[in-house]
Amino acid sequence: MECGQVLTEEAALPTCQGCGTKVRDVHKFCGGCGLPREKALRAEAKLV
Secondary structure, X not given: OOXXXXXXXXXXXXXXXXXXXXXXXXXXXXXXXXXXXXXXXXXXXXXX
């Protein structure tokens, strides 16, 4: 995998509203702040 492909994948990932970390689908918690993925993404949906 090339660097450009990784960046493209990362850009498509949802962002945690707690800390701005990209949250992968397979993770149940945000890697940056530890917020449960569902809560982090639900907060994002409310802002849109």
